[in-house]
Amino acid sequence: xxxxxxxxxxxxxxxxxxxxxxxxxxxxxxxxxxxxxxxxxxxxxxxxxxxxxxxxxxxxxxxxxxxxxxxxxxxxxxxxxxxxxxxxxxxxxxxxxxxxxxxxxxxxxxxxxxxxxxxxxxxxxxxxxxxxxxxxxxxxxxxxxxxxxxxxxxxxxxxxxxxxxxxxxxxxxxxxxxxxxxxxxxxxxxxxxxxxxxxxxxxxxxxxxxxxxxxxxxxxxxxxxxxxxxxxxxxxxxxxxxxxxxxxxxxxxxxxxxxxxxxxxxxxxxxxxxxxxxxxxxxxxxxxxxxxxxxxxxxxxxxxxxxxxxxxxxxxxxxxxxxxxxxxxxxxxxxxxxxxxxxxxxxxxxxxxxxxxxxxxxxxxxxxxxxxxxxxxxxxxxxx
Numbered sequence: 001x002x003x004x005x006x007x008x009x010x011x012x013x014x015x016x017x018x019x020x021x022x023x024x025x026x027x028x029x030x031x032x033x034x035x036x037x038x039x040x041x042x043x044x045x046x047x048x049x050x051x052x053x054x055x056x057x058x059x060x061x062x063x064x065x066x067x068x069x070x071x072x073x074x075x076x077x078x079x080x081x082x083x084x085x086x087x088x089x090x091x092x093x094x095x096x097x098x099x100x101x102x103x104x105x106x107x108x109x110x111x112x113x114x115x116x117x118x119x120x121x122x123x124x125x126x127x128x129x130x131x132x133x134x135x136x137x138x139x140x141x142x143x144x145x146x147x148x149x150x151x152x153x154x155x156x157x158x159x160x161x162x163x164x165x166x167x168x169x170x171x172x173x174x175x176x177x178x179x180x181x182x183x184x185x186x187x188x189x190x191x192x193x194x195x196x197x198x199x200x201x202x203x204x205x206x207x208x209x210x211x212x213x214x215x216x217x218x219x220x221x222x223x224x225x226x227x228x229x230x231x232x233x234x235x236x237x238x239x240x241x242x243x244x245x246x247x248x249x250x251x252x253x254x255x256x257x258x259x260x261x262x263x264x265x266x267x268x269x270x271x272x273x274x275x276x277x278x279x280x281x282x283x284x285x286x287x288x289x290x291x292x293x294x295x296x297x298x299x300x301x302x303x304x305x306x307x308x309x310x311x312x313x314x315x316x317x318x319x320x321x322x323x324x325x326x327x328x329x330x331x332x333x334x335x336x337x338x339x340x341x342x343x344x345x346x347x348x349x350x351x352x353x354x355x356x357x358x359x360x361x362x363x364x365x366x367x368x369x370x371x372x373x374x375x376x377x378x379x380x381x382x383x384x
Contacts, residue, residue: 055079065100070109077112084292085221086112088263095262111220143191150184153177219289221267222274230288230296231350237300238350245299245307246357249277249314249339252369254293261332265325266293269335273318280313282306296357304343304376311339311372319370338364342375 056076057067065071077083078090089108098104157173217229225233237244251257251273258266270293277287277295286298299307315337323332340360344353356375363373 052076052079063094063100065105066102068105071100071105074105074108074112083112085267088258088266092263143187146184146187150180153180222271222289224274224278224295225286225288227288227291230286230290230298233286233288233300234298234350234353237298238344238348238353241301243303243344243346244301245304245341245343246353247297247299247307247311247339247341248290248354248357248361249273249295249311249337250361250365251293252336252338252365257332257335261325265332268326269323269332272321272323272335273337276314276317276321280310280317282310285310304341304374307341307343308372308374311341315339315370315372336370338369339372340364340374341372 053076056072056079059065059075059079060067060071065075074086075090078087081087086108089112093100093104154177157177160173161170217226218224219226234246251269254266254269257269270289273295274287274289277297281287281297282299284300286300288296288298290296297307297310299310319334319336322334324330325332338361340357340363342353342357342360360373360375364371367373
């Protein structure tokens with residue numbers, strides 16, 4: 001493998017897994033970044049920030065949680081109300097009287113603060129790649145110095161031969177050149193081995209970074225694409241396809257369900273809706289958890305009728321299922337969803353498409369929920 005090719009390969013291996021991924025958001029030190037719909041950094045500043053910190057410390061003390069940086073990160077996100085999933089999980093544990101021991105705290109941080117961990121993994125990977133590049137450059141520099149010395153030896157030999165030499169001197173010169181040649185061959189062999197070793201390490205790191213990327217773009221509760229992934233896929237769809245469609249849906253009366261049955265049941269319902277969306281979404285569509293109890297499907301190349309057909313199947317499948325509590329077989333009953341569908345218009349920004357689909361969704365809500373509204377006509381709604 002040539003040196004230039006290898007250096008290029010190292011750089012490609014590091015950046016390729018994150019092509020199309022917002023790296024700046026990877027490095028944001030917040031476990032709630034994928035759930036934040038607007039910039040809420042102001043709540044951490046000034047008097048509000050002080051009050052937030054005091055409330056966080058009070059809760060840590062009240063629940064006997066050690067005030068480590070990781071635990072503080074969890075609980076301040078809960079107090080600031082920027083991560084609904086985290087808040088539901090903490091509240092459920094509190095309601096059930098569960099203790100927050102080291103194992104539980106570590107598991108919570110692993111589950112809900114994945115961005116912090118992913119950032120650490122990226123930093124570690126970048127440091128490893130930097131070391132590999134430094135080693136390659138050092139090896140090439142050494143090889144270049146030896147090659148230069150070998151070239152000088154050859155030049156001197158030619159000069160001596162052309163100037164006339166005794167037979168005994170020629171024999172000594174040839175022996176010297178042979179030794180220098182063997183040294184260059186051995187150095188090249190060692191360089192090749194070192195680069196092969198580095199190449200294997202790069203393969204391992206690249207595989208690890210692919211896993212990191214997948215985790216960074218996946219919602220932890222449902223396994224669907226998360227908000228970051230949704231934003232990127234929708235942007236590409238509006239730029240690269242003709243008239244993509246966007247479906248947005250929301251679980252009806254989800255807060256009431258949570259208050260009645262608890263947050264663990266709420267999480268089960270969220271996973272059920274996610275599985276149903278994934279089951280009925282056509283091939284090539286991207287199913288995402290937009291935030292909380294709201295979901296989205298991006299149809300990159302689809303007419304409105306096809307999107308409406310998929311929405312009708314999803315709507316019917318959800319409302320026809322009688323849900324039960326797994327542990328006791330208690331009947332929870334049917335859950336319904338409200339759906340809005342909008343089709344991209346020429347020259348429209350992705351954010352404009354989101355706003356129109358969201359307006360259709362809330363038209364379904366205002367119309368009585370448990371129905372589908374499209375942007376073809378503000379009054380068109382379908383309810384089973």
